Amino acid sequence: MTRPALSLLDRPTGYGRVSRMLHALVATLVLWQFAMVLAYRALGEHNATLNAIYGFASHGPVGLGVFLLMLARIPWALSNARRRPPYDAGVLGRIARASHALMYALLFAVPGLALARVYAKGEGWVVYGLSVVPVAEAPIPAVKTVVDALHGPLSWTLLALISAHVGAVLLHGVVWRDGMVSRMFGRPRAAVG
Ligand code: HEM
Numbered sequence: 650m651t652r653p654a655l656s657l658l659d660r661p662t663g664y665g666r667v668s669r670m671l672h673a674l675v676a677t678l679v680l681w682q683f684a685m686v687l688a689y690r691a692l693g694e695h696n697a698t699l700n701a702i703y704g705f706a707s708h709g710p711v712g713l714g715v716f717l718l719m720l721a722r723i724p725w726a727l728s729n730a731r732r733r734p735p736y737d738a739g740v741l742g743r744i745a746r747a748s749h750a751l752m753y754a755l756l757f758a759v760p761g762l763a764l765a766r767v768y769a770k771g772e773g774w775v776v777y778g779l780s781v782v783p784v785a786e787a788p789i790p791a792v793k794t795v796v797d798a799l800h801g802p803l804s805w806t807l808l809a810l811i812s813a814h815v816g817a818v819l820l821h822g823v824v825w826r827d828g829m830v831s832r833m834f835g836r837p838r839a840a841v842g
Pocket residue numbers: 668672675676677679680726734745749750752753756811814815818819829830831832833834
């Protein structure tokens with residue numbers, strides 16, 4: 650069977666280089682966020698090793714990175730929609746489509762709302778010398794209250810979806826061995842049933 654070469658744009662046989670890079674970068678940053686939050690819960694806030702690692706890439710700037718990457722990934726996905734590998738017509742295909750869409754929404758909303766909370770606090774935010782969030786004229790406590798209530802639950806919902814996503818990928822790759830994984834990793838196969 651001939652295997653098509655990897656292109657920049659997506660193709661029905663597999664995601665292209667740009668989609669793969671965006672997928673890998675966002676996945677790495679998001680998994681880092683959860684790993685750090687869970688590590689702090691397990692080891693406590695005063696663990697010196699953890700604080701040293703955290704200083705290297707802390708929660709706010711990493712979350713900002715996810716938000717900026719999603720600003721590129723959403724239009725990229727929309728503009729490639731017709732070229733992308735098709736979803737299965739059955740119920741599993743509909744679940745996959747819905748869960749991918751929900752992950753996109755949460756990957757945008759979780760850091761986006763957190764940035765709105767930073768603005769609502771009114772103090773502005775400077776990251777690596779760049780003013781990312783301007784100082785508000787006055788604090789907006791209602792926004793802060795709403796985001797405080799939503800940030801954790803939305804994040805854990807995202808983690809649950811990611812876990813199901815990785816579970817589905819393992820099913821395809823290890824049990825069904827239907828070539829689906831090669832749409833995102835390695836050389837794509839000609840078609841997936
Ligand atoms: C934070 C973690 C992750 C998120 C948010 C995520 C999200 C997504 C999304 C939204 C898609 C749809 C294609 C796109 O728009 O890019 C996708 C596809 C895919 N992901 Fe992930 N992913 C994550 C981690 C992983 C990991 C760890 C693996 C490997 C074990 C993986 C394997 C795949 C594969 C094989 C596809 C292609 C699915 C298909 O063609 O229907 N993902 N992922």
